[in-house]
Amino acid sequence: MTERVIGTSVPKRDGADKVTGRTRFLHDLELPRLAHGKILRARHPHARLLRIDTRRAAALPGVLAVITGADVEQQPFGFARDQLALKVDKVRCVRDEIAAVAAESAAIAEEALALIEVEYAELPAVFDPVAAARPGAPLVHEERGSNLTDLRYQFSHGDVDGAFAEAAAVVEGEYRLNFVTPACLGTMVAIAEWDLEDRLTMWSTTQVPFLYQRDLAQALGIGGDRVRVHQPPVGGNFGRGLDLYPIDVIAALLARRARRPVKIEFERLEEFVACPTREPCTIRLRTAAAADGRLLGRDCHVVIDNGAYVSWGSTTPYVMLSTVAGLYRCPAVRFDTTIAYTNNPYSGSMRGYGNLESTFAVESQMDELAAKLGLDRLELRRRNATKPGDAHPQGFAIGSCAMGECLDALGDTTRGLPPPARGWRRGVGYAGMFHVGGGARIYKSDGCGAIVKCDDFGRVSLITGATEIGQGSETVLAMIVAETLGVPLARVEVVNSDTAVKPWDVGVHASRTTFIAGNAARLAAEKLRARLVAMAAGELEATVEELAVGDGWIFVKAEPQRRIAYERAARTGHLREGGQTLVAEAFYDPPTAMLDKDLRGNVSAAYGFAAQAVVLDVEEATGVIRVRRVVSAHDVGRALNPGAAEGQIHGGIHMGLGYALSEHLVVRDGQILTASFMDYAVLKAEDMPELVVRLVESIDAEGPFGAKGLGESGVIPVSAAVANAVHDAIGVRFTELPITSARVHAALRAGPRD
Incomplete structure (x- = not known):
């Protein structure tokens, strides 16, 4: 079959809305009774927390909740489970969160932060990893007894010493790479809302919604079945959204204490301080x-x-x-x-x-x-x-x-x-x-799910596990489905922003979405195409092998004028006694292995x-x-x-x-x-x-x-x-x-x- 969509330059589906200002980014999202949260951070990179007095902040008119690490139930989280969202007893860097406020407005919340009194006892600090690795260096986590993490990557292959011994030329050098930040146009945002049944809904800048759902539940000490994640349009990520961060946990903790939905939105200064960086x-x-x-x-x-x-x-x-x-x-x-x-x-x-x-x-x-x-x-x-x-x-x-x-x-x-x-x-x-x-494959699964369905009017919906963060995945996935089904691209809709609706996926990282989510979408579309072609075969009095698809039609290869429109084939499945839904699903997990x-x-x-x-x-x-x-x-x-x-x-x-x-x-x-x-x-x-x-x-x-x-x-x-x-x-x-x-x-x- 000649490809009609694949290989052509198609504008991004969300491009027109973005350049004309119609897109509602996460920053634009408002909820009824929405409160605004702000976070107080450490003044020193290494210090004991001797006293935190929030009474004046709590008394400020318009303040709905003030919390510290001593006030809430929270669990360690992160890659090594080595931090709490609100720090207790000690701060270890200037990014550390020590208190948070929810108020009727962001301005009131900011004013309340200035009223919180914190008494520190500064500790010796270490800022160079080589110095930190030496015996006697100030310990960032005293309970560990060392500043060396549990991560060490060692690899050896072949005769390295022999290679250098026989070499005609050897070069060596030391290369230093410094801190840089993603500098996304959109800063980090988290919105949290608890319902009357104590279930949590989050709107977040994450790029791994299902892993985020799991990690956030663990940090809050609740079951993952009580967390739902929405991922609206965001102003960039570039890897920033791969982990769970304190902003997300704190938004949820504030919302529970205030009994109101709470939105925490970083200002640009805070984004530079608190956004994860590229590693030096x-x-x-x-x-x-x-x-x-x-x-x-x-x-x-x-x-x-x-x-x-x-x-x-x-x-x-x-x-x-x-x-x-x-x-x-x-x-x-x-x-x-x-x-x-x-x-x-x-x-x-x-x-x-x-x-x-x-x-x-x-x-x-x-x-x-x-x-x-x-x-x-x-x-x-x-x-x-x-x-x-x-x-x-x-x-x-x-x-x-x-x-x-x-x-x-x-x-x-x-x-x-x-x-x-x-x-x-x-x-x-x-x-x-x-x-x-x-x-x-950094997890046991590197897979993604896809669901493809066709309605009575020939419109196709792709419900994909993939997450759109501005990279254009919605466009290319729609192209893959349109090409596979043989329908015009304009007929394909993509749904992908709600963990309660879409199938599971690892998330956006490792240049994987087109390959992994694309294969899942292709497989699901192939299954749906086979079902539609089978239905059309009876109408066209032909065998499945004699039929092809294209431009929204199912037709006989040898006699293209003998054809049936997709919508008619769909209605043949739906609108009859003993009918069936025209839905197909697939899960693609690539043939790979964890290291x-x-x-x-x-x-x-x-x-x-x-x-x-x-x-x-x-x-x-x-x-x-x-x-x-x-x-x-x-x-x-x-x-x-x-x-x-x-x-x-x-x-x-x-x-x-x-x-x-x-x-x-x-x-x-x-x-x-x-x-x-x-x-x-x-x-x-x-x-x-x-x-x-x-x-x-x-x-x-x-x-x-x-x-x-x-x-x-x-x-x-x-x-x-x-x-x-x-x-x-x-x-x-x-x-x-x-x-x-x-x-x-x-x-x-x-x-x-x-």
Whole structure:
């Protein structure tokens, strides 16, 4: 059958509403009798809580409830169950929540916070993970007896020491990656409401509604069957919504105490302080290569600043390892980590999930190896590029793979660009990318459910477990269903925002939605199509094998004029004695495995690859960097919606350029110093260069219509390509991000170095 929807560029379904202001975001949501909540946070990064006096706040007119950790029943939560939503006895970072107020208005709640009296006894603090790991360091959690977390990621494959002994070239370096924040346009929001039967309904910015439902229930000490989660349109997430956070628990606790629905909405300053960040880390990496450029071995040690509590940021070595071991073919790999509690804010997940960091280190050393061996930088990458069927050291099953084709697709990256102006130096930098493209089995299930139904008028509803957070999943899932059923795209509706209605799904992460939820939608649609075709066969006096679908019709292949409309076939099922509902369901769980204790296993059903080139100019007098062009070639499996795929990559490049050049959440002695857009430098539209995207199709056998996940791959290689381009321009190797103009200017004054 000729595909009519798949492969065409379809605008996002919610695009018109968003650009015309009709979308009602979570921030816009109002409920009857809605109260407003505010949270009081710690003034010190490490201190005993000696006294909290809330009497003046509670007496303020308009205040409905004031709570502290001593007033409520709560359970530890988080990845390691190591924090309470409202802290008791001690605070461990300035993000810590110590009291909360619900009031008739946000202004009254804010006024009440100022009336709460807190007496602290400051404690010695530790802000460096290396220092925190030493004996005698101040303990963030005294009951543990150590600042080292229980997380340690160790991996060994092949003869690493032998690889370095026989190498013709060895490079080594230490790479420092700092705090950055997602900087979502929409801040974090939680709305909580209890009904008369003591059941809780939440409206949240989560991107994992079913896991959130479970975790929130556990934090409150109630059954998960008493929690319902709505996920309205949000102003971005980028990984921020992967965990449960105190805002959610506190909203529920306030709503119960106030006996009113309560909304907590972060202001921008609070978002910078309390939103989970990308994890700061230091990567020490050595790479060995033979004289012909073949990689022989890598030895890597990662130190992660865990912050005060364990969240998803400290699990990112899972992904760092996969790139160290498998971005290029490497027969010997050793990997280890140190992850330590500090009194800094803790990190969550963020787009790319550790891969930006390891790619920055790996790709910086690819350029250094090329220089040592006298090889062209792209040629070195081609010689080591992963190919279909290659054996990844961790046991990943590399199926579809177009890494070599992506490198070739970069082409002449400077063609058509005017030469740099006088006083400017030009550089070109390259980087590759390897990431999961078919989910990631970090839980026992990596599955998603889908329900597809057809009504009497030929309209189709897809009820999907997938969550829309602005990435365009509703559009591509509707395309998959429309193509599978052979109906016009406009006839397909998508329902996905309520845990009481939609089927189960792990959530939005690991570039999994198109692949996992797409396969579930395809399977359910295939089942429904088979039932409709079977009904139509009797009407058309034909066998099922003789029929096809398209444009809302079921027809005889040999005689297309013999046909029946979908709505008529549906009514044939509904409006007759002994009728049936035209509903089909499916659950897709990919053929993957969780990593074992040795960090081996095929964690994803497909893997994405990309190559990127950055062309930039550096002004000699000031160190100012102007990125002129980014060329990005991506193995997408199959581009289901090419326009949307390019848009994903464009957004990723924007985020990656900010990470490389300007964004830095400055945290000093546990305090956040860049807590506004005046100080935290997100790139503006006028800062963006020309973007050239080339979609390379490798047609994955397991993906829906051959597609692979793409949500994170645009951001991952950017910072490495930028660093390599800066080195190409001025001969200075930067090993810390961001590469600001001030740092470049200082390096130029100091003279070239490697």
